[in-house]
Amino acid sequence: MGAGVETGQAEAERVFARHRGLLQAVAYRVLGSVADAEDVVQDAWLRWSRVETATVDDPEGYLVRTATRLAIDRLRSAQVRRESYVGPWLPEPVLTSRDIAEDVALADSVSTAMLLVLEALSPVERAVFVLREAFRYSHAEIAGFVGREEVTVRQISSRARKSVEARRHRYDTDLVTRQLATERFLAASVGGDLNALLEVLAPDVVLVSDGGGLAPAPRKAIHGLDLVARALATFAGRMPEDPSAEVLQLNGGPGVVVYTGRTPVAAITTHLVDGRIAAVHLVSNPEKLTGVTH
Template structure:
């Protein structure tokens, strides 16, 4: 099994490698698959850990292709976990946004990988069935063939093609359109933060698309709007207001989160809020605001990898 990340590495059997080293060599790929299927870093880590426990018990001499075996285990575990989580997400308080993760700036060099981990894409993927989502992730993000995906999910190649076509049509009909590169996105984010920090409502409105949407996720734990805020005027006034009320011992950082430049605010050294922007041209079309502390644990290292900024 090759896929986009496997072109440089030939398939190796379990008997060819030390089991721990073999698993560790695939760990990042396994987490990437699980996270894109689940949209939660904590759940993805659990799935990878479960896969490791299974890998320890298997007869490695019987495994002809380590990567194929591990991808199959992780994908099936992730699909099962997603199915069991669907009811919780249906009863979630307010809008549901994916759990953010820190990513390296060079992820933008691989457009498919960066797009598949973005907030906008992960929100759209929530509307797919678990099996459609797994097929879409393996095909579009990681470049696996239909035959390889069929082996992973236990379906015939024709059935995989149908799932992939249905998922792709669904995603294309719903995905937001934005085309800003990292530099443009960073510039837009910095102008946005300058306007927020000064409470400049008119300045904010000039940066926002007329039909801009703000999605906020407090999970019923932190105070946050439980409905979308729509329109430049309403969004600008809301942002200018909250920017003047920073949390205690607030620090602000620019970091690469889910493949895009984002603001991460900490309080007493702990992640408190994340704001990420979708930018088309130089215009902000969508804003993702996450404040649910249960979803911010993967950002604990932001003070080490982020760039401090003077916001207050």
């Protein structure tokens, strides 16, 4: 009897381990938060561990449904918390693989620019959009995940897609161009070279900084070439002693992470238009940097 229980538990753990990455990816895109996504995955495991898994015909469907509904509930609470957030709110940055960067749809779905656009959607709209556009589940499958009729899900999907298209910016997707621009941006920022920054930034560039009241950061977005360049130079001058900075794969493309020792102190994602940086998202809130820890 005991051996049978242990065998069943081991199989449940193996099945969950196979799907953990998928659940984390779905939850992160729905929530824009590494920490909240990890909590969703942990809650999904607790529910899965109490199920007689041998009776589940479609483990992936069961787990995605569980994680999706948990994420929707958590997002509703998160939206209330964000109303009192200090300064601009940005998604938590996360390290991603080169494979994601080379898949345009996946890279777009995890970019900070897209995650910000998704903030305009309701929790259910956001979940439906993510499941359909990023993970290509059918409307029938998504209906089961979110507990709605298929015809309703089709309507939600259409409405969410139109809303996203109306709000999104079309940024450069060529990885070589983005990599070179990010490397030039890093070199100019670290060196405090205003002229070099002016060359890599677009005339109408915008800088959004998220310190969450826990790290120095402008409380409003900064617009314009000169102001953004000076703000970035000032930020570089305020770095802790002996910082190190790397260009890493961040949210589906090249970004910059600044470390003191092994502790991340800032993560920067850039978005290009015609080869020049049109938007800079800078996260320095220490509570939002767990996803870029080595």
